[in-house]
Amino acid sequence: MKEIRIRFSKTGRAKFISHLDLMRTMTRAVRRAAIPVWYTEGFNRHPYLKFASPLSLGFEGLDESMDVRLIKDMPAADIVDRLNRVLPDGLRVHRAGEPVMKLSDIAFARYRMNFKDNNNNLSKFVTEQNIIAKKRTKKGLVRDIELSPFLNKADLIKNRNDNELCLILPCGSETINPALVVTAYEEYIEQCQGQHIKVLCDIARLALLNGDGHLFV
Amino acid sequence: MAYNLDELFKMVQKPARYTGGELNSVVKNKENVGVRFAFCFPDLYEVGMSHLGMKILYSLLNKQPDVFCERVFMPDTDMEELMRQNGVRLFGLESRDAIDTFDFIGFTLQYELSYTAVLNMLDLAGLPIRAEDRDSTHPLVIAGGPCVCNPEPIADFFDIFVLGEGEEVILELIRLYNSHREKGYDKTAFLYQAAHIEGVYVPSLYHVEYNNDGTIANIKPRGEAPATIPKRIIGDLDTVYYPESFVVPFIDVVHDRAMSEIFRGCIRGCRFCQAGFIYRPVREKSPEVINAQSRSLCESTGYEEFSLSSLSTSDYTQLESLLPMLLEWAQEQNTNISLPSLRIDGFSEELAAKLNVLRRSGLTFAPEAGSQRLRDSINKNLTDNDILETANKAFTAGWTAVKLYFMIGLPTETFDDVAEIISLSQKIVDCYYKNPNRQKGKGVNVSVSVSSFVPKPFTPFQWEPQDTMEMLEQKQKYLRSLLTTKKISLHWHDASTSFLEGILARGDRRLCDVVEQAFRRGCKRDSWSEHFNLQAWLDAMDDLGLDPSFYANRRRSFDEILPWDHLDYGITKKFLIKENECAHNNVTTPNCRQACSGCGAARWKKGVCLS
Numbered sequence: 001m002k003e004i005r006i007r008f009s010k011t012g013r014a015k016f017i018s019h020l021d022l023m024r025t026m027t028r029a030v031r032r033a034a035i036p037v038w039y040t041e042g043f044n045r046h047p048y049l050k051f052a053s054p055l056s057l058g059f060e061g062l063d064e065s066m067d068v069r070l071i072k073d074m075p076a077a078d079i080v081d082r083l084n085r086v087l088p089d090g091l092r093v094h095r096a097g098e099p100v101m102k103l104s105d106i107a108f109a110r111y112r113m114n115f116k117d118n119n120n121n122l123s124k125f126v127t128e129q130n131i132i133a134k135k136r137t138k139k140g141l142v143r144d145i146e147l148s149p150f151l152n153k154a155d156l157i158k159n160r161n162d163n164e165l166c167l168i169l170p171c172g173s174e175t176i177n178p179a180l181v182v183t184a185y186e187e188y189i190e191q192c193q194g195q196h197i198k199v200l201c202d203i204a205r206l207a208l209l210n211g212d213g214h215l216f217v
Numbered sequence: 218m219a220y221n222l223d224e225l226f227k228m229v230q231k232p233a234r235y236t237g238g239e240l241n242s243v244v245k246n247k248e249n250v251g252v253r254f255a256f257c258f259p260d261l262y263e264v265g266m267s268h269l270g271m272k273i274l275y276s277l278l279n280k281q282p283d284v285f286c287e288r289v290f291m292p293d294t295d296m297e298e299l300m301r302q303n304g305v306r307l308f309g310l311e312s313r314d315a316i317d318t319f320d321f322i323g324f325t326l327q328y329e330l331s332y333t334a335v336l337n338m339l340d341l342a343g344l345p346i347r348a349e350d351r352d353s354t355h356p357l358v359i360a361g362g363p364c365v366c367n368p369e370p371i372a373d374f375f376d377i378f379v380l381g382e383g384e385e386v387i388l389e390l391i392r393l394y395n396s397h398r399e400k401g402y403d404k405t406a407f408l409y410q411a412a413h414i415e416g417v418y419v420p421s422l423y424h425v426e427y428n429n430d431g432t433i434a435n436i437k438p439r440g441e442a443p444a445t446i447p448k449r450i451i452g453d454l455d456t457v458y459y460p461e462s463f464v465v466p467f468i469d470v471v472h473d474r475a476m477s478e479i480f481r482g483c484i485r486g487c488r489f490c491q492a493g494f495i496y497r498p499v500r501e502k503s504p505e506v507i508n509a510q511s512r513s514l515c516e517s518t519g520y521e522e523f524s525l526s527s528l529s530t531s532d533y534t535q536l537e538s539l540l541p542m543l544l545e546w547a548q549e550q551n552t553n554i555s556l557p558s559l560r561i562d563g564f565s566e567e568l569a570a571k572l573n574v575l576r577r578s579g580l581t582f583a584p585e586a587g588s589q590r591l592r593d594s595i596n597k598n599l600t601d602n603d604i605l606e607t608a609n610k611a612f613t614a615g616w617t618a619v620k621l622y623f624m625i626g627l628p629t630e631t632f633d634d635v636a637e638i639i640s641l642s643q644k645i646v647d648c649y650y651k652n653p654n655r656q657k658g659k660g661v662n663v664s665v666s667v668s669s670f671v672p673k674p675f676t677p678f679q680w681e682p683q684d685t686m687e688m689l690e691q692k693q694k695y696l697r698s699l700l701t702t703k704k705i706s707l708h709w710h711d712a713s714t715s716f717l718e719g720i721l722a723r724g725d726r727r728l729c730d731v732v733e734q735a736f737r738r739g740c741k742r743d744s745w746s747e748h749f750n751l752q753a754w755l756d757a758m759d760d761l762g763l764d765p766s767f768y769a770n771r772r773r774s775f776d777e778i779l780p781w782d783h784l785d786y787g788i789t790k791k792f793l794i795k796e797n798e799c800a801h802n803n804v805t806t807p808n809c810r811q812a813c814s815g816c817g818a819a820r821w822k823k824g825v826c827l828s
Contacts, residue, residue, distance in 0.1 A: 013238035016226055021233060021467040028240075028465060028519030031550070045551050046521065058227045086519070088240040088465075200224055 001038060002070045004079065005099040005217075010061040011204075014090025019054040025088065026066060033082035036072035052103055052208055052216070053171055056179060060204035065216065067099060100217045107211040109171035111178045115163045115185075116200040122163040125188050126151045133180035145176060147184055171208065178203050219303040222313060229296045233467040234262035237310035240465040241517065243279040243286070244311045251283040251398075252391055255309055255316040255356070257324045259334035260744060262290040266464070267472035269526055270325055270362070274383055276460035284391060287311040288464070289322075291334050291742070292341070300341060307342040317342045320394065322356045323387075324375075326364035329721035330714065330744040332371050332732050335360075337741040339374070346733065348376050348421060353404040357394070361387075365418070366448075366495050367674040367781040370721050370728035372420035376408060379416055380784060381448030382481070384458055386416040412442045416449030423783065425726050431767055433725060433778040447785040448495070452823045454481065454502040459510050462517035474555070475514040475523035477507050479539070483528040484809035484825060486816075488596045488800050489585070489627060491673040492528055494793075495786045497816060499532075499809060500824035504539035511543060515552050523547075524555040534810075580611045583622040586630070587637030593803045594629050596796075601641060608645050613654045618662045619645055625692045626670040626684035626715075628800060635692050638665065639699040646704045666708045667696065669715035673722050674781045675788055677796035680773040683719040685766070686712045713751040717743065719769035720754075725780040728768070731757045789817035 010017065017025060030037055030047050037047045052065035076096040083093045115122055125131070131147040154167035169176040182201045190196050208216035226232035237244075247253075256275055258265030265271060271288070278286035287309030292300060299305070306315035316322060322342070324335055339346045344355060351358070360368065361379040368378045379386055390411060397407045412419040422442040426434040438444050451457045463475060482499035483492065507525075515523055527533060540554075547554055582604050586592045592599065608619055623638050642663045649661035669689045672678045684692070689712035700707060721728065734757035742748035758765055773779065775794050792815060799806060806814050809825045819826040 013236045016232040016236045017467045018231075018233070021469070024469075025240075025465075025467055027521070030519075031521065032516065032519035039551055057232070086240070088467075089238045200220075200227075 002073065003099055004068050004070055004076070004096055006066045006068065006079065006083070006093055006096045008064050008066065008083075008091060008093045010055065010064055010091055012060075012090035014088065015058055015060045017091075018057045019051070022055075023049060023051065025091070029083055029086050029091075030068065032086040033079075035068070035079055035082060036070055036074060038069035038071050050103065053106055053109070055205055056177060056203075058203070059178075060202070062204055063094075063207050064205070065208060067103070101210060104172075105210040106208050106216050107170065107172040108168050108209040108213065110166065110168050110206045110209060112204045112206055113165040113167070113178055113181065114202040114204075115165065116202070117163060121189055121192060122165065122185070123156055125185055126154050126156055126165065128188070131184050131188065133176070133184045135176070135180060145180065147176070147181060150176070151181070166206075168209065168213070220299070222305065222308075225296070225299045225303065225305065228299060230293065231262075231468055234290065235292065235296060235310065237288075237313070239467055240519075241462040242288075242311055242464045243275075245279070245285040247285065247312060247314075249282075250285040251395060252281075252285070252321065253309075253314075253319040254278055254284055254286040254321045254323060254391075255289045255319045256286055257289040257316075257322060257335075257338055258291070259324060259326070259331040259338060260291050261293060262466070263468065263470040265290045266466050266470040268325065268327070269476050269478065270383070272460055272463050272476075273458070274323075274387060275464070276462070277384060277458045278387070278391075280458070281388070281391070283395075285311075287316075289316060289338070291338055294742075297337075297341065297741075307338055315342065317344050317356065319356045321391070322358045324358070324360040324362075326360050326362040326368070326371075328744060329364060329370075329718045330749075332721065333736045333740045333743055335371070336374065336733065336736040340736075346736075347373055349373070351376070351404075353402055355404075357404070357407075359390075363491060363495065366491070366784060366786060367723065368418070368420065369425075369726045369780040370724035370732055372726050373729035374732075375420060376404070377411060378418040378420065379449070380418055380446060380786070381416050382451045383449070384451055386414060386449045389414050390417065409440060409442070415447055418446040418784065425780075427725075427727075431764075433780060433782075435778065436780075436783045438783075445783050445785045448787065450787075450821050450823060451481070451500070454478070454500050455506045461510075461513050463514060463520075465518050465520070472524070473520075473522075475511065475518055475520040476526045477511040477514065477523065478502065479507055479525045479527045479530070479533050481527070482824065484532055485529065485598075486596055486796075486806055486808060486814070487585070488594075488677040488796055489624065489670060489673075491676050494675050494788050494816070496528070497787060497809075497818035498821065498824040498826045501534065504535045504542060507539055508542040512546055515547075515550065521551065522553040522555055524557055526557075530556050580608065580616055580618065581620040581622070582607075584641065585622065585624050586627055586634060587623060587639070587641050588634045590803055591627060591630060591634045591637075593805050594800045595627055596800070596805050598805060598808075601644065604641070605644060605648050609648055609652055612649050612652045612656075612661075615656050617649075617656055617659050618664065620664045621645075621666065623665065623667045624670045625667055625696075625709075626689050628670075628672075628678055628681040629803075630684075630692075632692070632695060635695055636699055638667065638696060639705070642705045643702070646702065661704055663705045664708070665705055667693070668710040669712055671715050671718045671722055674779070675786050675793070677793050677800055679723065679779065679793065680775060680777075680797060682772045683716070683769045685770050686716045689715065711746065711749075714743075714746070714749060716765070716769055717751060717754055720758075720765050721768075723780070724768050727761075727763060730761050731763060734760065787816075787818040787821055792816045 027047050039045045040048050050067040055061045079096045080093045129148050133145045133147050135143045135145045154165050157164040186199050278284045308315050336346045345351050357376045359377040360375050361383050365378040408419045411417050422439045424437045428434045480501040482496040484499050487493050585597050642665050645663050672681045693709050735754045738753040740753050
């Protein structure tokens with residue numbers, strides 16, 4: 001049995017596929033593509049798929065990762081072709097190959113955040129020192145998370161209409177969802193301007209990284 | 218500031234209900250198509266996407282090069298609110314274009330409680346809800362499905378109803394529409410001509426007059442419109458169009474699997490069951506065709522499960538030759554076969570084991586009535602012994618749960634009949650504990666689901682009064698009082714929804730105003746229990762001077778003109794009267810394979826009627 005790591009993007013309409021639904025979609029795609037994958041044994045047999053890290057509903061992912069086990073050899077290029085022939089719009093496989101790192105090596109992710117917002121608070125926001133996000137834990141408690149260290153290192157790219165932010169956040173055993181950055185930014189604007197504005201932001205996960213900041217492969 | 222669609226999707230629950238883009242969905246270049254068709258299901262995506270009829274017609278229409286058919290569902294409350302706030306009109310999932318510029322808007326009407334959802338969808342599309350307020354610039358609003366066998370309570374909202382099976386007539390309608398468009402389309406002229414297509418009912422071409430007591434005096438066609446409208450029926454199921462692929466939803470829908478139709482119609486003739494009469498006669502598909510279609514569906518969708526679809530799987534005459542064919546490839550591909558409404562007693566143990574019959578479909582019986590007397594009266598030929606023997610076999614095989622479906626409020630029902638629902642359930646519990654080979658250390662669970670009977674058109678019970686809500690509730694209370702064990706769990710349906718169904722199912726055209734009023738009073742999602750508001754309906758009827766019990770709880774005489782008398786489903790009134798009398802005398806009628814009982818369906822010269 002051979003472990004194969006499949007790297008794919010999830011963009012456009014596909015960004016509205018939830019993680020659970022993505023697993024079902026990929027399961028069916030693997031079946032349609034007739035890729036000789038290993039099925040779990042037991043009562044409810046299904047192809048064994050292992051996803052690197054769940055992506056929030058509404059985010060795009062440009063370099064997502066899914067592992068399968070082959071019971072018969074199949075060239076990587078074949079796997080890529082076969083899957084792309086049967087995947088719905090917005091899901092695209094880019095490459096496949098033997099895994100180098102362990103899934104547990106993933107520690108960070110790089111995101112692109114596209115703010116639909118014309119006021120120039122963003123450039124100030126990323127330089128602030130005390131930006132705190134409230135994170136709800138599984139037990140229902142609220143925990144303060146210091147965002148400033150990550151924001152201070154972010155790249156700010158100004159487009160014609162949008163302000164774009166490129167930043168690295170923890171993504172692994174400890175995770176900070178970039179949606180927390182959006183909420184913190186809304187609160188920041190409220191503090192500065194005295195009124196609450198709903199901030200729209202397109203978020204894409206560009207890459208998964210290991211603890212040393214190297215690309216997950 | 219108004220948000221665009223993509224932004225709205227980020228604000229709602231389950232956006233994949235609205236995004237489209239699923240595998241096998243068809244997106245065409247708008248410039249290259251002549252006819253745009255919005256196929257609407259007046260309920261949530263999860264419900265509509267489970268419906269086989271929609272899948273068939275969606276594929277069939279999109280197979281036509283000049284037609285672009287899109288799917289439209291009822292948005293959930295959060296999405297609807299955002300759409301209304303942001304001026305977003307109801308759109309097709311494929312193109313995301315608002316449907317008010319389409320040529321056809323077609324609804325499938327599966328249950329009466331979806332009527333206000335239809336009005337809400339038309340309203341969300343920005344269209345006038347009444348047919349008379351829509352002119353040649355608007356889309357034609359049409360409907361099909363079982364409810365159109367009495368579409369009178371919604372006749373004012375639709376331009377056309379399509380009676381019976383749609384595969385042929387829908388294409389004929391579109392052809393006629395195209396020919397009219399070539400010479401300058403005029404809605405009125407088109408409707409007059411469409412009325413001559415077999416199976417097409419144009420309600421505006423019929424005038425209904427009433428007697429002083431509220432019953433119908435006459436139903437008169439206008440101009441050249443035919444006096445009666447026959448349903449359409451497909452002769453050969455082996456050659457009728459069937460999709461090679463289904464749209465595969467991203468989100469979990471009610472029936473998320475491939476489906477193969479194995480036959481249409483039903484031989485049984487249970488007297489309460491509308492489907493058992495309006496789809497007559499039984500026509501089977503051959504095992505070879507089913508096998509090929511099932512396989513291609515599974516391969517094009519990647520579904521891990523497929524089911525055989527019909528009104529009663531066990532009545533398929535070639536099941537024993539079909540199943541091994543299916544198993545041969547399904548096992549290899551790790552695909553499960555599910556067999557709904559199956560009687561497992563007729564199976565060899567080897568085949569049953571291979572199919573995993575028990576695990577898959579559970580053990581379910583639908584005795585419908587508790588006593589043998591009442592089962593004879595409704596012509597449901599299932600005996601206590603049939604049930605107990607099968608249950609016993611299943612218990613031996615390790616099964617510990619049984620599900621039973623019953624109805625209360627059936628004609629001729631007494632409180633003794635009601636009590637027998639519990640005694641039959643108790644017999645199954647006893648049977649479990651008497652079985653020495655039962656699974657050790659485990660209790661049994663008999664789940665009893667009790668719904669309330671609604672008399673339907675084109676059944677022998679179409680003249681019968683429905684039990685009042687009070688009576689139904691009394692019978693439910695009585696059932697609960699008889700329960701002495703926790704081994705039996707009892708579920709019942711709300712009597713108030715059955716009451717509204719009873720009003721609408723046999724209603725006349727005067728109810729159109731009531732449906733509109735109910736909608737204006739906020740009823741949009743009657744089929745969702747949390748939104749159901751009977752009082753709003755009763756208030757609307759009160760305002761309009763109509764009596765709910767006139768429709769639901771009144772016994773009609775055999776010679777009364779019924780609101781659907783001008784619609785012809787092949788079943789004769791003479792036969793239905795005879796069946797009604799048999800019911801009152803507890804006399805059963807043989808099924809269509811045992812003997813022909815002369816229901817009238819033989820006139821279509823199809824299926825079982827030919828043998």
